[in-house]
Each structure stands twice: as C-alpha cells, then as structure tokens.
Amino acid sequence: MKIVAVTACPTGIAHTYMAAEQLEKTAKALGHEIKVETQGAMGIENELEENEIRQAQVAIFAVDIEIEKRERFRQLKVIQVPVQEAIKNPKSVFLRLQA
Amino acid sequence: MIELGHCQSRGDGRRFCRSHVYTGVVSDPGGLTMLGVFTMRGGHLPENPMLQSLHNLRKHLLTGVSFAIPFIACGGILIAAATALAPKTGGVADFTHAPKLKLISDVGAASFTLMLPVLAGYIAYSIAGKPGLVPGFVGGFFSGQVNAGYLGAILAGLLSGYLVQLIKTLPVSKHVRPIMPILIIPAVSSGVIGILMLKVVGSPIAHMMSIASAALRGLSTGNAVILAMVLGAMIAFDMGGPINKTAFFFGAAMIREGDYRIMGACAAAICTPPLGMGLATLLRRTIWSQEEQEAGVAGLAMGLTGITEGAIPFAAADPLRVIPCIILGSMTASVIAMLGGVGDHAPHGGPIVLPVVDRRIVYLAAIIVGTIVTALSINLLKTWSQKPARDMERVA
Numbered sequence: 001m002k003i004v005a006v007t008a009c010p011t012g013i014a015h016t017y018m019a020a021e022q023l024e025k026t027a028k029a030l031g032h033e034i035k036v037e038t039q040g041a042m043g044i045e046n047e048l049e050e051n052e053i054r055q056a057q058v059a060i061f062a063v064d065i066e067i068e069k070r071e072r073f074r075q076l077k078v079i080q081v082p083v084q085e086a087i088k089n090p091k092s093v094f095l096r097l098q099a
Numbered sequence: 100m101i102e103l104g105h106c107q108s109r110g111d112g113r114r115f116c117r118s119h120v121y122t123g124v125v126s127d128p129g130g131l132t133m134l135g136v137f138t139m140r141g142g143h144l145p146e147n148p149m150l151q152s153l154h155n156l157r158k159h160l161l162t163g164v165s166f167a168i169p170f171i172a173c174g175g176i177l178i179a180a181a182t183a184l185a186p187k188t189g190g191v192a193d194f195t196h197a198p199k200l201k202l203i204s205d206v207g208a209a210s211f212t213l214m215l216p217v218l219a220g221y222i223a224y225s226i227a228g229k230p231g232l233v234p235g236f237v238g239g240f241f242s243g244q245v246n247a248g249y250l251g252a253i254l255a256g257l258l259s260g261y262l263v264q265l266i267k268t269l270p271v272s273k274h275v276r277p278i279m280p281i282l283i284i285p286a287v288s289s290g291v292i293g294i295l296m297l298k299v300v301g302s303p304i305a306h307m308m309s310i311a312s313a314a315l316r317g318l319s320t321g322n323a324v325i326l327a328m329v330l331g332a333m334i335a336f337d338m339g340g341p342i343n344k345t346a347f348f349f350g351a352a353m354i355r356e357g358d359y360r361i362m363g364a365c366a367a368a369i370c371t372p373p374l375g376m377g378l379a380t381l382l383r384r385t386i387w388s389q390e391e392q393e394a395g396v397a398g399l400a401m402g403l404t405g406i407t408e409g410a411i412p413f414a415a416a417d418p419l420r421v422i423p424c425i426i427l428g429s430m431t432a433s434v435i436a437m438l439g440g441v442g443d444h445a446p447h448g449g450p451i452v453l454p455v456v457d458r459r460i461v462y463l464a465a466i467i468v469g470t471i472v473t474a475l476s477i478n479l480l481k482t483w484s485q486k487p488a489r490d491m492e493r494v495a
Contacts, residue, residue: 010161011168014339014408041169065162066225 001097003027003034004048004076005060008067009083012040019062019086020046026090039067048072058097062086156257157341163222163256164348170214171446175354177207179444179455211355215239218249219256226260227267230280234259234288238296245301248308249352254300259292312356323437327364331433334368335425338407338414351446359442359457366405366456367436367465368429369448373409374402374466375428375473376421383478391416402470405449420484424477432469436462 005023009015020036027034037048050072053059059073061080079096086093181204185192194201219239223231238255242248266284275283295301318326333346347369350362380387380395387395394412401409414421439461445452449466456462 010165010344012165014406041165065158065165 008039016040162225166221167218174211175444215252222256223259227263241296247304327437331368331430335429362443363441364433366443366448367432371469372425373398378474428473435465
C-alpha cells in the first residue's frame with residue numbers, strides 16, 4: 001500500500017522524529033511504501049509532493065497539534081493518532097488501515 | 100505511566116536516544132495536566148464527546164504553546180545576556196552608558212511583547228484556521244497591554260477561535276460570502292475580542308495574575324520547598340509527557356513575568372533523570388546489561404543538553420523502580436535550586452543553559468546532588484531486589 005504520513009509534536013525536537021522513524025520502520029516491515037513528512041521546530045521537512053499525495057491510498061497523521069497545510073489531504077482518507085501511539089505501538093496504527 | 104505503559108523493546112528506546120541527541124527545547128511544553136491525563140489514555144482518541152472536546156482543547160493550547168516557546172527563548176536569553184554584561188548601579192543593570200547592550204535588551208523585550216499575541220493567535224489559528232489569526236493576535240496584544248499575561252492570552256486565543264468558528268457557520272447570502280474572510284470576519288471578530296479584552300475580561304485576569312505573582316514572590320521557605328517538590332516530581336514523573344509539560348510551561352511563562360526561580364527549579368529537575376541513570380550505569384556496571392550501559396551514555400549526553408526523555412528507556416523497562424528514583428532525584432535538585440535562589444532565563448534545562456542562569460554554583464550543585472541521589476537510589480533498589488527477581492525468572 002502507498003502511504004503518506006505527517007508527524008508533529010508540540011516542541012518538535014524529539015517525539016516528531018521518533019514517531020517518523022517508527023512509522024517508516026514499521027511500514028517497511030509490513031511491506032508498505034511510505035513517506036513521512038515531519039513538522040517539527042524546524043518547520044516542514046521531507047515535504048510531501050503533490051503527486052505523492054495523489055498516488056497514496058491513505059494518510060497517517062501522528063500529531064498532537066494542528067498541522068500546517070492540512071488542505072493538501074482533502075481528497076485522501078486520513079487516519080489520525082496521537083504521537084505517542086506511533087512511537088509506542090506503531091503496529092496498531094497500521095492495523096487501523098484495514099478497519 | 101501514560102508515556103511508558105507499553106513501550107517497545109528496550110533496544111528501540113536505546114536507538115532513539117542515540118539518533119535524537121539534539122540540542123533544543125527540552126520536554127514538550129504546555130498543556131493542562133487534567134486534560135492530558137484525560138486524553139492520553141492508551142493512545143486512542145477518546146470516543147466520548149466530552150473527552151473528545153477536552154482532547155481538542157489540549158491540541159489547540161499545545162499548538163499555541165509550540166509557536167510561543169521560541170519567543171520566550173529569544174527574549175529570555177537576549178535580556179539575560181545584556182543584563183549580565185551591563186555595568187551595575189546599585190546592584191541593578193544600568194544601560195545608560197551601554198547603548199549596544201540596551202539594543203540587545205530591547206530586541207529581547209520585543210520578542211517578549213510578541214509572545215502573547217503569538218500564543219493567542221496560534222491558539223485561535225488551531226481552532227478556526229487562518230481567519231482566527233487576526234482576532235487572536237489583537238486579543239493577545241491587549242492581554243499584554245492590560246497586564247493579563249499568558250492567562251489572558253490563552254483566554255483571548257480560545258475566545259477568538261470559537262468566535263470565528265461561530266461566525267463562519269452563520270448563513271450569509273452568496274453575494275456577501277466572498278468578502279466574509281477578507282473584510283467581515285477580521286473586522287467584526289477583532290472588534291469584539293479587542294473590546295472584550297480591554298473592557299471586560301482583561302482587568303479581572305490582570306488582577307488574578309498580580310495576586311498570583313505577589314503570592315509567588317512572598318512564598319515562605321516552607322511553601323517554596325513544597326512548590327519545588329511538586330515541580331520536581333511533575334518534571335520527572337512522565338519525562339516529557341503532559342504532566343511534565345504543565346510544570347515546564349508554568350516555569351517558562353513565569354520567565355516573561357519576570358520570575359526566574361520557577362524555571363530555575365524546573366531546569367535543575369529536568370536534567371537529573373537521564374544524568375542520574377547514566378551515572379548509575381557507570382557506578383555499578385555489573386548490575387546493568389550491555390544495552391543499558393549504552394543507554395546510560397546516551398542518557399548522560401541528553402542530560403547535559405537538558406532532554407529529560409533520555410531516561411525513558413530505563414523507565415520503560417523498569418517503571419516501578421526507576422520512576423520513584425528519578426522523582427526523588429529531581430525533587431532534590433529542584434528544592435536545592437529553589438532554596439538557593441537559582442533563576443533560569445531560558446525555557447530549557449540542564450547544564451547547557453548555565454550561561455543564562457543566576458547563581459550558577461548553586462545550580463550546578465543542585466544538578467550534581469540530584470544526579471547522585473538518583474543514581475545511588477536506583478542502584479540500591481536494584482541491588483536489593485535483584486535476587487528475588489532472578490529467582491522469579493528461574494521459576495518462570
């Protein structure tokens with residue numbers, strides 16, 4: 001499955017990137033293709049391209065704050081989870097894709 | 100508890116630590132404990148509408164806080180640096196003969212002035228999107244004008260956001276619709292919020308703020324110790340979670356109000372959990388696994404840069420023994436810092452903020468003692484309870 005994801009925590013220096021790393025690793029293990037955009041204290045990094053969003057089947061938001069440029073995902077099914085869940089239990093995030 | 104409940108294997112935790120030793124703001128700021136506790140359970144979004152709205156409220160507050168923290172950092176650090184370098188007249192920094200330092204101090208003051216509008220503006224932005232920014236900024240500005248501080252700014256942000264949200268839902272004819280976001284909403288919402296802040300809610304909140312800061316200034320030694328103990332325990336308890344955030348943002352917000360001791364107590368408490376665990380692994384190598392020893396080294400690095408999260412791998416593996424020990428160490432550090440009058444001008448903790456700390460020797464002493472208390476208590480607990488634990492393994 002092609003997936004796009006966004007992670008964002010309030011401080012944006014640790015949890016944002018921990019969540020991104022977990023999502024990437026778990027997606028790989030489960031055989032999904034994923035690109036994770038981080039919205040940390042440095043702003044948007046690894047930004048999702050328009051065509052990547054268009055080609056994706058689903059978006060995962062692991063966020064505790066309102067994200068920037070949310071309107072890009074208007075056409076896409078979005079699964080939103082707290083940052084902590086992506087860090088502690090990333091498999092359960094992917095289980096929700098089937099639901 | 101919340102943060103640690105079901106962590107992944109320790110190896111993962113350790114790897115994170117290594118790859119995420121950034122310098123920067125420690126543990127996530129802001130948030131209200133109650134909301135945090137309500138909404139962090141098990142990591143699932145609450146189904147109950149009451150909990151859902153509390154969860155959303157928390158998200159809006161945290162969005163505002165995440166934009167406001169760098170403003171506190173800029174203001175606190177520049178003003179502290181200018182004040183420290185300026186010549187003193189009667190013990191107070193005197194800028195009359197130091198125009199360049201005055202300039203630096205003014206830049207910091209500008210950042211402090213902007214912090215309230217930014218806090219209020221981005222709370223409103225989180226609630227209502229772009230149209231929320233204008234009334235939020237205006238309301239936050241007035242909160243500063245009437246001395247209603249960060250409480251006033253939070254209120255202004257929430258009121259602005261919900262007001263704009265309400266206006267957006269009003270049925271308007273399609274000829275008026277295009278001018279709603281560019282003319283009507285900014286003018287009407289800012290007018291309402293500005294008048295509310297200036298004439299209605301501003302001064303009662305300003306009154307509350309001044310009572311609160313007078314109470315803080317006049318704290319008796321006993322009460323100061325209790326406050327420091329509570330702050331220290333909160334900082335260590337969930338290492339970057341909602342409870343830690345509450346204490347941290349209280350300290351950070353008080354920097355802008357000119358009281359640096361709250362942040363001073365927090366700053367000392369922030370770094371002792373990872374430092375203490377790191378020291379513990381160095382002191383008695385035999386009771387720690389290879390993995391834990393490596394996590395200990397990473398913990399030391401994170402402790403020095405003021406990132407409480409460095410203790411998470413240990414707390415995740417053994418919460419019942421580790422959490423009480425890091426709480427004890429952090430409480431020790433914050434009490435020493437508070438009694439010694441340590442002030443911290445930056446919204447961050449650990450030895451890395453030493454240049455902007457008042458009473459540096461006491462600050463370092465607080466950190467060292469807190470670290471040693473943490474390390475000794477965990478090693479003692481681990482040694483005492485190691486034998487039974489091994490027996491249980493054998494039975495299992």
